[in-house]
Amino acid sequence: MLQSIASAFGLSTPGSDLSSTLSESMFAERKTVSHGFPSRATCVDVDCVQGLCAIGMENGEIKVFGKNGVERLLVPRGADPSRVNQVKFVVNQGRLLSVTGPKSDWLELWSLSEGRVADVLHFREPLHRVYLEAGSNWIYACTGKGNLYVVAESTFKLSGYHVMWNHVHSGKRHTGALRAALEHPVDASKVLLAYEHGFIVLWDVKAQKAVRHYGTKDRPSGTLTGVSWHSSGDRFVTAYADGQLAVWGLKGEEKPQKMLSCAMNVGGTVTKVEWETTSEDALVIHAGAPRADDATGHFYLSIKGHKVEKTSCFDSPITDFACVRSNPYSIHVQNPTHLVLLLDSRSRRLSLPLAGLSLLPRPPAISLHVST
DSSP: OHHHHHHHTTOOOTTSOGGGTOOGGGGSOOOOOOOSBSSOEEEEEEETTTTEEEEEETTSOEEEEOGGGOEEEEOOSSSSOOOOOEEEEETTTTEEEEEESTTSOEEEEEETTTTEEEEEEEOSSOEEEEEOOTTOSEEEEEETTSOEEEEETTTTEEEEEEEOHHHHOOSSSOOOSEEEEEEOSSOTTEEEEEETTSOEEEEETTTTEEEEEEOSSOOOOSOEEEEEEOTTSSEEEEEETTSEEEEEESSOOSSOSEEEEOTTOTTSEEEEEEEEEOSSOEEEEEEEEOOTTOSSOOEEEEEEOSSOEEEEEESSOEEEEEEEESOOOTTSOOOEEEEEEEETTEEEEEEOOTTTOOOOOOOOOEEOBOOO
16 A cells, blocks of 8 residues: 555655665756846836836846735746836736837736736737726737827737837927827727827827827927826826926927926926826926936935925935826726835835825835845
C-alpha cells in the first residue's frame, strides 16, 4: 500500500535509493512571492469600482494592488521584456491595458483573474497613449506620428476606422504627436483630438470630419502636454510645456476663455492635467517640473478650484498620478477622494478632503523597492 502511494507521487520508500529519485531541479531557486518593486515604477492607473491600483515598471512587469492585502505581479512573456509606458484599466471588467515594446508599439490586454496576457496588438507606429472611457465600446490609440486608430473593446481588434493627421490639419506643418483623444462626456460621437503642436479639434466620429477647430486666432505657443474635459462637456483644459493652462469653451473656438498658470512654475513644464469635479467645486489637478533656471529644483502638484488653490512641492520628479474617484463616469460628478502619486521610485497617496481640501500635506513616501 505504502509502495503504491509513494510511486503515484514519485516518492521514495524506506530502503529505496534516494539518489535515483532526487534531481538538481528539485532544489533550484524559485520565486514564490514578490514584495515591493524589483524595477523603477513608470506609470499608474486605478479602477475605483473594483478598488484596484496598477503600477507599470521599467522591466515590463506590472504590480496590481487591491483591498485587504490583495496583490498580484503580472510578468510579461518573452525573454526580453520592455518598459511599460502606460497602464489603463477596463473599468470593472477585470482587465488591464498596457502600452509597451522597445518602440512603444505594442498594446497588451491582460486578464487579471488569469494573470496573463489574453491578447496583443502590434502597431506600425509608436503609441503615445491610449484612452478608454468607463463604459465605452472603443479604445482610442494615439500615435507619435499624429494618427488615431480605434480598437473595439469587446473583441480587441483594430476597426477600420482611423484618423490621419492630415485629415485634421490641411496646412504644411505637421501636427506633431497626437497627445489625447477624449470622448465627449455627454455625446460619445464627438472626440476631442489634441496635438503636440497645439492643434485642437472636435471630431465627429459619424460624419468623419472636424466640426470645430480651437485656437484659430490665438492659442498658447508652448508644446501641448495634456488635456481634460470638465464633466459638463461644455469646456476643457489644456496644459503646456511652458507652464500654462488654458480653459476653452466648447463653442468658443477662436481663443481660450482664460489662461491659468502656477505662480511658482511660470516658464516650467506642466506634465499632466486632470479636471475633476466635486459637488461643491471643479478642481484642475496638474503636475509639473521646474524651470531650467529654478535653483530650488522643486517638482510640484497643484490643485486649483473656485474655492481653493493648493500646491505641494517635491524633491523627486513626478512620474505619474491617478485620481481615485467615487464615480468612474466622466459625465457625472467624480468626487475624487484620493490621489495616487508616483515620485520616481516612490509612491505617495494624498488625501483630498472634499470640504475645501483643507490640507495637501507631504506625507511620508512608501518605498516601492523590492524587499530582500
